[in-house]
Amino acid sequence: MVSSTALSVLAALLLLAAAGAPASAAEKETRLRVYWHDVVSGGPNATAVQVAEAPSSNASATGFGSVVVIDNSLTDGPNLTSRLLGRAQGVYVSAGKDSLSLFVAMNFVFIDGEYNGSSIAIIGPNRADPAVREMPVVGGTGVFRFARGYCQLRTHWFDAKTGDATVEYKIHLRHD
Numbered sequence: 001m002v003s004s005t006a007l008s009v010l011a012a013l014l015l016l017a018a019a020g021a022p023a024s025a026a027e028k029e030t031r032l033r034v035y036w037h038d039v040v041s042g043g044p045n046a047t048a049v050q051v052a053e054a055p056s057s058n059a060s061a062t063g064f065g066s067v068v069v070i071d072n073s074l075t076d077g078p079n080l081t082s083r084l085l086g087r088a089q090g091v092y093v094s095a096g097k098d099s100l101s102l103f104v105a106m107n108f109v110f111i112d113g114e115y116n117g118s119s120i121a122i123i124g125p126n127r128a129d130p131a132v133r134e135m136p137v138v139g140g141t142g143v144f145r146f147a148r149g150y151c152q153l154r155t156h157w158f159d160a161k162t163g164d165a166t167v168e169y170k171i172h173l174r175h176d
């Protein structure tokens with residue numbers, strides 16, 4: 001038999017638990033901009049390395065099947081010598097058989113600035129043709145826990161001879 005005192009204590013505890021539940025009003029919104037440097041040239045200095053491609057019998061004009069692993073610099077300005085904020089680590093895959101289109105999966109790992117120690121995960125499609133491309137941000141760590149959002153990409157610079165490129169990422173996040 002549960003006494004009425006015990007019941008009222010239980011009720012009080014339940015009320016406290018309810019009051020202690022996260023208010024969820026504290027969701028933050030962050031916008032940031034970084035420059036992503038795809039350096040495929042420069043031998044040992046390259047930060048983007050092709051590790052696989054389709055067999056020659058399946059070669060396509062779009063490079064369908066090739067896989068590139070990256071550890072690209074992320075800087076606060078458009079120059080590779082601008083302040084280094086973090087690294088973009090992951091892969092991109094030529095996933096369009098008839099279109100120039102990438103499947104991208106990478107983490108932005110921050111190593112300096114106000115987001116040092118935090119990261120965000122980006123997974124999405126990246127077509128070559130539109131001037132502005134968009135990819136989803138699907139998660140994060142550190143200050144970006146529970147992150148979701150998107151980034152908009154604009155090519156800032158591209159060297160057709162080497163394939164090196166600098167891309168501006170404008171990132172819009174909601175997170176804890």
Ligand SMILES: *[C@@H]1O[C@H](CO)[C@@H](O)[C@H](O)[C@H]1NC(C)=O
Pocket residue numbers: 041042043044045
């Ligand atoms: C690699 O980078 C170093 C330092 O910036 C530079 O001196 C060297 O010439 C580069 N190597 C190549 C092959 O580009």
Ligand SMILES: *[C@@H]1O[C@H](CO)[C@@H](O)[C@H](O)[C@H]1NC(C)=O
Pocket residue numbers: 057058
């Ligand atoms: C890839 O090449 C092989 C051998 O030539 C061929 O049998 C196959 O159909 C090709 N696959 C595609 C997707 O074109």
Ligand SMILES: *[C@@H]1O[C@H](CO)[C@@H](O)[C@H](O)[C@H]1NC(C)=O
Pocket residue numbers: 079080081
């Ligand atoms: C990047 O900075 C270096 C050193 O300050 C400079 O020589 C170079 O011209 C700059 N590149 C661009 C694309 O602004």
Ligand SMILES: *[C@@H]1O[C@H](CO)[C@@H](O)[C@H](O)[C@H]1NC(C)=O
Pocket residue numbers: 111112113116117
């Ligand atoms: C970034 O964070 C790491 C780990 O906390 C720390 O060792 C490092 O000094 C920080 N870097 C800067 C530039 O603040």
